[in-house]
Amino acid sequence: MTTEKRGPDEAVRDDLQLERFLPYRLSVLSNRVSNAIAQAYGSRFDLTIPAWRVMAILGRFPDLSAAELVEQTAMDKVAISRAVSVLQRNDYITRSEDPADRRRQVLNLSPLGREVYERIVPLAQQYENDLMSSLTPEERAQLDSIIEKLMDRAQDWAERGLID
Amino acid sequence: MTTEKRGPDEAVRDDLQLERFLPYRLSVLSNRVSNAIAQAYGSRFDLTIPAWRVMAILGRFPDLSAAELVEQTAMDKVAISRAVSVLQRNDYITRSEDPADRRRQVLNLSPLGREVYERIVPLAQQYENDLMSSLTPEERAQLDSIIEKLMDRAQDWAERGLID
DNA sequence: CAATATTGGTTACATTTGTAACCGCTATGA
DNA sequence: TCATAGCGGTTACAAATGTAACCAATATTG
Structure with a gap:
């Protein structure tokens, strides 16, 4: 017998099984994966995850501004x-001021940056x-x-406010 | 035509599509979910994620030591x-020294802690x-x-060393 | 039964990350 | 056209997190 008997009036309060809890599992999985990969290219190219993300985007989409990177x-x-x-x-990367809007900076991979990018991409794909x-x-x-x-669904939480 | 033609000698270097890259997607998903939930109970009970995890475990498994929490x-x-x-x-929570091993501290939810625990569990389950x-x-x-x-697989990376 | 290694847990310090205030530029509209 | 609002981006500060060194207690072993 694995479950306990409860009287009808007794509050049914199931314990939380953390190891079965999806948000927890996602977090552990994501951390394991990210840390492993970050270590793989961090040790070779001295790149943090955010830095690598920026490069990954700029590699595909040149001439973005920081604000556009935020979107992506x-x-x-x-x-x-x-x-x-x-x-x-x-x-x-290189920065150049946008003459049409002097607040804006146009970003691109430098030749060196592109070299690194092209070496990391296959590595990332391999992982x-x-x-x-x-x-x-x-x-x-x-x-997928x-x-x-x-x-x-998680996006809904953020937009429409949380449950309850 | 969505793909470019490449000569046979030309290096085939596919760009990395960050938005399709599993580690990236996991990370975004996990952060969205965790942040939403953390906000939900953080604002009510002033608990961080690590603190809540400790409580979640102690709620199910009393009398653990810190080292045992690490495992769990x-x-x-x-x-x-x-x-x-x-x-x-x-x-x-309460701490009491283990008389059998004076380095070890036995941890438990306090009555107050258990109250909070029992209020958070349904909230977490609702999410x-x-x-x-x-x-x-x-x-x-x-x-699942x-x-x-x-x-x-990610565990293998950690144990057996990284790829390459 | 010393000497040494190991374990449980904390502290100290460096790094990363989040939040808010901020600066300069551009757009708006009275 | 000038006051003001909004945008792009940075800085300053606080809070969270990681890493290593550390202290005390117990286990090991020669």
Whole structure:
């Protein structure tokens, strides 16, 4: 007998099984994955995760401003600003003032930055492939749509206010 | 035409689509979910995520030591130590020295702590239910086993060393 | 039964991250 | 056209987190 008997009036208060709790599991999984990968390229190229994200976006979309990076990355503008400033210090990106709007700075990978980018991309893909290879093709498709749904729901919380 | 033609000798370097990159998606999803929930009970009970995790475990498993909490939570011992010390300051948990081993401290929810615990558990479950309700029953089962697999793979990275 | 290693837990310090205030520029509208 | 609001981006400060060194107690072993 694994469950306890409870009288009808007794409050049914199930314990929380943390190890089964989705938010907790997501957090542990995400941290494990991110830390492993961050270590992989952090040790080779001295890049933090935010910095690498900025490079990943700039590699595909040149001539973005910091504000546009914010849209693309789900990072906040302070994080972007910091990442951009270290990337520039490392000569991985270039900044140029937009003559049409002197507040705006146009960002791009430098030649050195692009070299690094092109070396990291396959590395990142290798990690993703390795992760994905533990799933069947069906599971990969399922995961894709599941993440999408969960993301939308969590987004609702932020927009429409929290539950209760 | 969405793909570019490449000559046979040309290096095939696909860009990284960050928004399709699993580690990135996991991280965004996890942060959204955790932040929303942390805000929900943080604002009511002034609890951080680590502190709440400690309480969640102690609610189910009384008389644990900090080291045992480390095993259960995937948090590191400094984080546990800090969480424990604020929880004790708030009178949410009690510490008692283990007479058999004077280094060890036995931790438990205090009556106040248990009250809070019993109020948070349903709240947490409500959030989880809300998340899960965006999935079909099949998807929930799929997600469960997918997470398991990904977790194992990421665990391998940590244990066997990284790729490459 | 010393000497040494190991364990449980905390402290100290550096790094990262979040929040708010802020500066300069551009847009708006009376 | 000038006051003011809004935007792009940075700075300053506080809070959270990671890493390593550390202290005291117990285990080990020669």
